[in-house]
Amino acid sequence: MTDLLYSDVEEDLRASVRDLLADKAGAEALLARVETAEPYDLKLWRTLADEVGVAGLAVPEELGGHGASAREVAVVAEELGRSVAPVPFLGSVVLATTALVHAGARDFVGKLAAGQAIGALAVPLSTAPGAGFPSSVTANPDGTLSGRVGTVADASVADLLVVPAAGPDGPGLYVVEASAATVSELVSFDLTRRVADVTLDNAPATPVASGPAAAGALEQALLFGAGILASEQTGVAEWALTETVRYLKGRYQFGRPVGGFQSLKHRLANLYTDLVLARAAARNAADALATGTDVPISVAVAQARNAPIAVRATEEAIQLHGGIGMTWEHPAHLYLKRAKADEIALGTPGKHRARLADLIDLPA
Amino acid sequence: MTVTAEDLTRQATEFLANHDPASTDRMDFLRARFDAGLAWIHFPAGLGGQNAPRALQSVVDEVFTAAGAPDNNPRRIGIGLGMAAPTILAFGTPEQRERFLRPLWTGEEVWCQLFSEPGAGSDLAALGTRAVRDGDDWIVTGQKVWTSGAHESQWAILVTRTDPDVPKHQGMTYFLCDMTAPGVEVRPLRQITGEAEFNEVFLTDVRIPDTQRLGAVGEGWKVAQTTLMNERVAIGGHVQPREGGLIGIVAKTWRERPELRTPELRDRLVKHWVEAETLRLAGTRLRQQLAVGAPGPEGSAMKVAFSELNQALTGLEVELLGEEGLAYDDWTFRRPAIVDFTGREAGYRYLRAKGNSIEGGTSEVLRNIIAERVLGLPSEPRVDKDVAWKDLPR
Numbered sequence A: 001m002t003d004l005l006y007s008d009v010e011e012d013l014r015a016s017v018r019d020l021l022a023d024k025a026g027a028e029a030l031l032a033r034v035e036t037a038e039p040y041d042l043k044l045w046r047t048l049a050d051e052v053g054v055a056g057l058a059v060p061e062e063l064g065g066h067g068a069s070a071r072e073v074a075v076v077a078e079e080l081g082r083s084v085a086p087v088p089f090l091g092s093v094v095l096a097t098t099a100l101v102h103a104g105a106r107d108f109v110g111k112l113a114a115g116q117a118i119g120a121l122a123v124p125l126s127t128a129p130g131a132g133f134p135s136s137v138t139a140n141p142d143g144t145l146s147g148r149v150g151t152v153a154d155a156s157v158a159d160l161l162v163v164p165a166a167g168p169d170g171p172g173l174y175v176v177e178a179s180a181a182t183v184s185e186l187v188s189f190d191l192t193r194r195v196a197d198v199t200l201d202n203a204p205a206t207p208v209a210s211g212p213a214a215a216g217a218l219e220q221a222l223l224f225g226a227g228i229l230a231s232e233q234t235g236v237a238e239w240a241l242t243e244t245v246r247y248l249k250g251r252y253q254f255g256r257p258v259g260g261f262q263s264l265k266h267r268l269a270n271l272y273t274d275l276v277l278a279r280a281a282a283r284n285a286a287d288a289l290a291t292g293t294d295v296p297i298s299v300a301v302a303q304a305r306n307a308p309i310a311v312r313a314t315e316e317a318i319q320l321h322g323g324i325g326m327t328w329e330h331p332a333h334l335y336l337k338r339a340k341a342d343e344i345a346l347g348t349p350g351k352h353r354a355r356l357a358d359l360i361d362l363p364a
Numbered sequence B: 001m002t003v004t005a006e007d008l009t010r011q012a013t014e015f016l017a018n019h020d021p022a023s024t025d026r027m028d029f030l031r032a033r034f035d036a037g038l039a040w041i042h043f044p045a046g047l048g049g050q051n052a053p054r055a056l057q058s059v060v061d062e063v064f065t066a067a068g069a070p071d072n073n074p075r076r077i078g079i080g081l082g083m084a085a086p087t088i089l090a091f092g093t094p095e096q097r098e099r100f101l102r103p104l105w106t107g108e109e110v111w112c113q114l115f116s117e118p119g120a121g122s123d124l125a126a127l128g129t130r131a132v133r134d135g136d137d138w139i140v141t142g143q144k145v146w147t148s149g150a151h152e153s154q155w156a157i158l159v160t161r162t163d164p165d166v167p168k169h170q171g172m173t174y175f176l177c178d179m180t181a182p183g184v185e186v187r188p189l190r191q192i193t194g195e196a197e198f199n200e201v202f203l204t205d206v207r208i209p210d211t212q213r214l215g216a217v218g219e220g221w222k223v224a225q226t227t228l229m230n231e232r233v234a235i236g237g238h239v240q241p242r243e244g245g246l247i248g249i250v251a252k253t254w255r256e257r258p259e260l261r262t263p264e265l266r267d268r269l270v271k272h273w274v275e276a277e278t279l280r281l282a283g284t285r286l287r288q289q290l291a292v293g294a295p296g297p298e299g300s301a302m303k304v305a306f307s308e309l310n311q312a313l314t315g316l317e318v319e320l321l322g323e324e325g326l327a328y329d330d331w332t333f334r335r336p337a338i339v340d341f342t343g344r345e346a347g348y349r350y351l352r353a354k355g356n357s358i359e360g361g362t363s364e365v366l367r368n369i370i371a372e373r374v375l376g377l378p379s380e381p382r383v384d385k386d387v388a389w390k391d392l393p394r
Helices: A008-024 A027-033 A044-050 A068-081 A090-105 A106-113 A212-250 A262-291 A295-326 A332-344 A349-359 B006-019 B027-034 B053-065 B079-090 B094-107 B220-235 B246-256 B263-291 B299-326 B347-356 B363-374
Strands: A119-121 A137-139 A147-154 A160-167 A170-177 A182-184 A195-203 A205-210 B112-113 B130-134 B137-148 B155-161 B172-178 B184-189 B198-209
Touching: A008 A044, A008 A068, A027 A332, A068 A090, A068 A212, A068 A262, A090 A106, A090 A119, A090 A147, A090 A160, A090 A170, A090 A205, A090 A212, A090 B246, A106 A160, A106 A332, A119 A212, A147 A160, A160 A195, A160 A332, A195 A349, A205 A212, A205 B263, A212 A262, A212 A295, A212 A332, A262 A295, A262 B263, A262 B363, A295 A332, A295 A349, A295 B263, B006 B053, B027 B094, B079 B112, B079 B172, B079 B220, B112 B137, B130 B155, B137 B155, B137 B172, B137 B184, B155 B220, B155 B246, B172 B198, B172 B220, B246 B263, B246 B299, B263 B299, B299 B347, B299 B363
Parallel strands: A119 A160, A137 A160, B112 B155
Antiparallel strands: A137 A147, A147 A195, A160 A170, A170 A205, A182 A195, B130 B137, B137 B198, B155 B172, B184 B198
16 A cells, blocks of 8 residues: 655654755855855765765665665655755756666666766756657767757756667667766756756767667656655745744734734645645655556646645745845745746646646546 | 454454354344444443554454444444544543443434534634533523534533633533433524535423533533544545545546536646545545554644635536536435435535535634644634633623
8 A cells, every 4th residue: 555654764864864954055055055156065965975875765776776765765855855955866866867777777877876976867857757758869870969958957067967869760868978068057047956958969978778768768767756856845845834934933013923913824824734735745656656556647646736836835935924035145035946946847737737637537 | 462453353253253244133233243342442341342453443344344244324323433432431431431332333322413503603612502500400501503413313412501600611511412302402404505414403491410411510621622623533534545536526527528628627627636636645644644643733734625625626517517507406405314425416516515614613713723733823812711701792
């Protein structure tokens, strides 16, 4: 039966990630970093990889990982969402590593799982599961790749790019050294997860899967990503609710705590209700990914529900904080930007609903 | 030694071997099951249980169901099982537990709840039905409302005002009231659906022996809290399959009636489907928390979400039906034994769902509860807290 709770092991994992993030990724440090030349905190990333083992968390032990499952990855995603930590978890662990595991690319998986390299999956971050194999990159007869992919998550800190490309014999999945590509980071809407354009011009590439295996590996990575993202969105929404409640208890106007006004209490109660649902949907998606049962529906439901919940929670956080919520110095905007970008990431809620309608037989 | 699932399976199997469901009289069977401690297993020995973990109840139930054994028709006696029984167990004297729990569980005696009044809805503690001491009895006069099953009940749990001179929470006393006693008058309360699931109950000089008082004089609020806490637990319900609720009905109509479909309705239907599925998962999660002994505070939130979904979904269903939505199945006054969302048509469901955000705590009160008790936000001002009940504005 589907297990929607957190195990003791998962709670321990959560505690160690949370402690680390509280220590090293506080709001002030985050804000100080976003406009520097190093928006990613790669030192923190290495600590997460070395001390907690997040890089190879769900990688099978025989491939050099920790042999955990989507359930543990989801717990880490929740905590990273709660702190909007600027680390390449989604791009490297969730997307690139998953694609390579499904492609059976042992050596590359080993590097990523050990935290020796950072990966990125060279598809636009907005790509939804079931989108069809991309054709923006072409495999040349000499084995090199050419083409351009926009808005690739975490590509600007990646060492390895996992690139789906259309070859003469159909879909292929390749690994390209980032140094062989032109990666230019965009001015990203989400300040704590950057997107970059990747241009390949006869770039040397290592093929890791072809034909249906390549398409399957890509689809598995996208499903995994969309399902795990629902946990990140839960973490983002939980931060927004917790922080807004905390603020409104201490903020006095008209001689009373603002949090005592019933109109605000009811809005916060609605956010709590959203969060109860988001957590159930996220846990269900994580458990489905871990057991391999009912995956497409569970993932579509979780994305359709949780993306809007994270957006609403962060929008409410801005409004209910009043003026301070509109300032650059308060971290609320980092969460709003993450939530809004996450709404587009790996398929909008509308796309997931459209896919779901087909999966559950509600025809047009 | 804690009882295990294996122990219970063995007990139930042995019981069935000695009491063939096919040849045993239904009531004899139920009484024997109660006496064997296989009724509500978390109750004490001698009162239908054996102090077993509540989470294992389903183990026993499944053995009985698989054997085709008669059940106690739990939907018919839901108020007795869910509200009266736990309160009698918590506050009853040994004599009261002995007298009431067995016929309650077997369904020989049906229970109803006399709590709400025309002047005490969300503010239940403002209730004014008076109970005045008269020797070994109490004389009760007042009006109760929204009593489901009153016309079919032998007994009621009743909260009264025994001391009007103290603040409202202090002056209440809880009774077990014989619904066949002189002075009890039950009148149907017709709803916007045309039917009457509920009643008004008029109590005029009803004589209740002091031996039917539950808990101490003046402690009625504390006793009532136990009842209401258990109501929330009972609402938790059973594990639903996907599309198990109203959404399944609307989805079926959608699949069978292509001529009704529009893109806009489809988008709304899929949104509701997602909401229904997410709520189902949240309900499953809540039950999993209960099963491991870690109940969370999510129940109030789920009830708010559930009523909003039901209202939106039933509204969509009427709209989807178009012309047919202009007809109603039947306005004839009737008295259904149980609410049947599935046995009636879309218009009925739409109207009945309006009650979902009122019954069992209005959504507004539940939001206050979430904000105050879960999120720890400041309480609403309580201007009536230190005022004698008789001096409250009304």
